[in-house]
Amino acid sequence: ASFGFRDVTLDAKQDMVDEVFHRVASRYDVMNDVMSAGLHRVWKDAMVSRLAPPRSGRRPFEVVDVAGGTGDIAFRIVERSDGKARVTVADINASMLGVGRERAEKRGIRTVDFVEANAEALPFEDGRFDAYTIAFGIRNVPRIDVALSEAYRVLKPGGRFLCLEFSAVDVPLVDKVYDLYSFNVIPVMGRLVAKDEDSYRYLVESIRRFPNQERFKAMIEDAGFSRVTYTNLTMGVAALHVGVKI
Ligand code: SAM
Secondary structure, eight states: OOOOGGGSOHHHHHHHHHHHHHHHGGGHHHHHHHHHTTHHHHHHHHHHHHHOOOSOOSSOEEEEEETOTTSHHHHHHHHHTTTOEEEEEEESOHHHHHHHHHHHHHHTOOSEEEEEOBTTBOSSOTTOEEEEEEESOGGGSSOHHHHHHHHHHHEEEEEEEEEEEEOOOOSTTHHHHHHHIIIIIHHHHHHHHHSOHHHHHHHHHHHHHSOOHHHHHHHHHHTTOEEEEEEEEGGGTEEEEEEEOO
């Protein structure tokens, strides 16, 4: 069965998203590796390299990682900054945050905070952060334009926005293979490996409905960001959009 997302109200959409991530939280990290054949690691590393958090400085480099779930991006940022960055993981889902907190504790990381928060209404004051990151999160947010305005609001002037998200494959034939994989292989793997076909059907549907590279770039500009550019990763399976608040 499909979730039929097109027909639901925005609040109902958020409820379904919450239910999906609540169900998959404990298996989330393993499933990421299985479904993307490990590629999500390469894409996340590309985002953190682009962020290039400073390794020194008088004050900590403040990052908010929205929809940060189990802390994958946050831990990479801390590592790359030699512990100089302070990362606030903001996610709407207590189950995902719970897994993240446990991982942080196991690794002895004390420079990451986990906060339950909605990307559409962040509980942070204006101009607090040097950078805002969001990886594979924004397509789950019902009102993307509202989340982008919030990103703009919480950044300092000069602060950077970096968004990693599934996007549109831009290579003929590869797009056909990708369709086949998405619509036929992923739901079956979801059933066999995670015993949860519906959640993985949601994953595929949400990727297909998300705006393509150019349309999303325009949305980021509409939120007020300058110098917005994007880089395709793995032929556009994912894209990294960046912008600056000036
Ligand atoms: N960023 C992590 C990563 O790359 O591994 C997690 C990505 S996961 C696919 C999507 C996350 O978005 C989930 O943890 C979910 O709880 C979160 N999310 C969904 N809607 C949200 C909202 N409105 N505000 C904040 N987080 C949200």
